[in-house]
Amino acid sequence: MKKYISKSGIKMIFLLGTIVLISACKKDVDQPTDVARSFKPSDVKISASATSAKLTWTAPLMSTGKALKYSIDFSTDSLFSNVKYSTTSDTTGVSVTEDNLSVRTKYFARIKANATETQPESKYLVSSSFQLTGIQLFLPVRDSEIKETGITLRYTPTVGLTSIVLTPATGTAITATLSPTDAAAGLKAITGLTAGIKYTAELFAGTKSKGISTFTTQLPTTYSIKISPSDDLAATITAAANGAVIGLNPGTYNLTAAVTFITQKTITLKSTSGNATDTKINYKEFDLEGTGAGLTLSGLELDGTIGASPYFINLIGSQANVAAAATFTNILIDNCIAHGSTTAFLRGDRGAAIKDFKITAITVNNSIVYDMGNNGTSTYYTFNITKLQFNTLTVSKSTLYNCGPGLVLSSTPFVGDQTPTVLISYSTINAFGGSSKYALLDAATNPINFSIQNSILANTPKSGTVNAAAIRGTGAGSSITISNTNYFNLNSALTSGTALTFGPATLSVTQQQNLGWTPTTTDFTLPVGSTLRTSSTTGTAIGDPRWAL
Template structure:
């Protein structure tokens, strides 16, 4: 005989199931609305690292009035806080600052923050930060190329109280401590001796146990001249007869080489002062010409003056690559002073077609280039040249060309070249109604970085330029970081130069330093924020101007 039991269960079971689901759903919603979650600090924890402190910030919890909550902050060495908590602090705003008296500089930490209980509201859950650190002070100035020798280095620093010692450590070697004397402290510099040639070193300066700055440098090779010459010798003839790889040492004095070009054909030649000091070794020049496969030049520690003895400017180009096709060696200009040029610093656009001339690298370091007349060429005129790398570092360009870099002939290069402008002071440039006066790469892809530099006063006095700062092709990587721009203008009426949307701009400033087109002393004012505005807290612009 059948009963209604099975029928009853068929009716009641779905109802029970629905009730159960409803209870589960309410429980889940209750968990989402749990007070511990509701009052958790909002967003994420951001960090802003300085030389001596780091500030952590977060958002006020949702549905909470700013300034009505307090927070507990804990710091440890791992995200799970399984290592001992290093310190615990309280904050009554949504931020907190830790100093180098609380945390070690250059060490990585993690923080977690919770909203404290208040009235009927319980404490919240923890919000955990990403890794952060205190950057550490950097009072060292960047050593100039002329201050680094094979066995010595001259270290300079900005004034700081309580300095006691410098520790010099060679790569894979034993550290050496040098206690600073009153004379060292008064001069804010130390000549370190007894170093090993071609060796990488780290120098760290201390006030007691507190680190105040760290730099790295590499000592040079010993100076080995193939032969030396004197001002009475015919420098043009000597270079013409030199063999590939010769290092010609120029003894102090004034050389006359402006009647004809200094031709370097099919070989690599180095011209270097024996003193290492451009102030006592001068060459009156017309042009250095590179010609053919294998041609290259390195100049070091020399002043190149484009004026002749009568004071007439005769220097057409500083370096000019001849039209002959081929794969050249390299160009290096270091610790030199080049001035009074009719056309431009470097012309490399004479090739018959894009890529018909190739070169490995072009490097300018610790040099001053000035008084380039108003001309029809950019400072680096690289159209049609297939190059791997251009580095311009620790240098000053004043009264430069109609633009800085041109690489505007479209063709297919062997590689995407890298261009680095780092710690450069560039003042008074741009003329001839040109556009893209910082870089014109047309449709060619480049990796272009400008950092730690000061760029000012465009266009040149009495000249015009257009409004765009640069152009580069699809696939380019372009970034401007930690620079200072002022009076960098173009268009009509004059307005600040514009940067394309694909340019990454970060940490740049627009502080007017009062420079004009006639300025020749680019020293940064004492206490200027630009002395610590560079990447890692270093100075920006040519380091020679922060001594």
């Protein structure tokens, strides 16, 4: 019995000892006695802006009554193997600027309390990552100023700007020096770039970054033929093979004698300069004729006034039978100035039956279109494409004014192979509507995806009246939205009219700032300081970007 009690007592003593030991270990974990750890700063916070950052922290628990000094390191990696700047502070905060750190670069900071006469240095406290966002003096790049081997970059005129460094995705960086005159002018034309390459441009005042921008140079153009104004453009078009790219050297060309037929082939007419103000075609009408017909126009001014043009682009089945079924290729109007057709910009409704005419994409980009539709009195919409089966109609970074009684007509009921999409973005549309039409869209009962975003709409009607609803579109499954868009003076009549409604459209982040434009306005520059300069979904200007420069 004694032996059993003795063994039990030994076990009990061992168990109690184990419990004491565990408790002692737990106390060490819960309440560390490591002096350096207790002396460590805590709760670091970072507030970063364009050119500076402020770091603050809480003093160590054991610092009461002591004058402490802190060491702070800044590194581009969290292991601090690449320390870029070090400093000290005798307060619980420190500021750094672009004089110390590079902008647009991710950094980490670490802070430690330095040793005192009675205290060893603390362990480091490491911050989360941060960066100086940098000043942005670059203005948006104009599409028309991006060339194959060059670009014009624009920036806020600023004394002290010294250079622009252009770094390609692959290859060697190029430095363009800015003279005081360049800095004051706010733009620099740069050559010697490589076609089809993405570049990052960084603007400097000495060693300080003052802006960053990216762009991709145009792909190199392989011209089938280049001609000059003394050559016969009409004959060149007739002789061109499918896929031909016809380069037009600067000057004025004449196509007013007769309609220009693009028959069962797709061709490109492109200025060799890329500048719509130095290469002009006087036209009567461009007719895309039959299956396979398509047209790209790039870097051109297209003027229909001399030729008394009824349509800018007209889709037909054939000259013998305009209503014959045809499947067209694409239409692209890029970096152009087009004006002077009395009836419509595009007519695509001639098919004998619904869906007899088909096309994949119609695109207007970075262009100015005006005087299409006889001051709104025409009976044809700007895009008169009812009965036409199309996949996409896109208008982007463009300005349209004085352009017919309504914008898009696709009202003849039919079910297409897919729901068509109309997207109008970053565009400025002024002085349009008339003939009692729906000013923006008439899709009737056809399903359609219709979206206006980041744009400005102003001044209806151009003449007469428009329907009190700007949009008609009741097709099942349709999506009709207007977002990040400013509109004003949209009324049903020139006098005594009512404000237009938007029918089935869902509106979001819209504004109604009156910019003072009238039906005769042709300069749509946004006022300096206007909130519309930062109201887009990307924080940039709404409307055609050219008017925010």
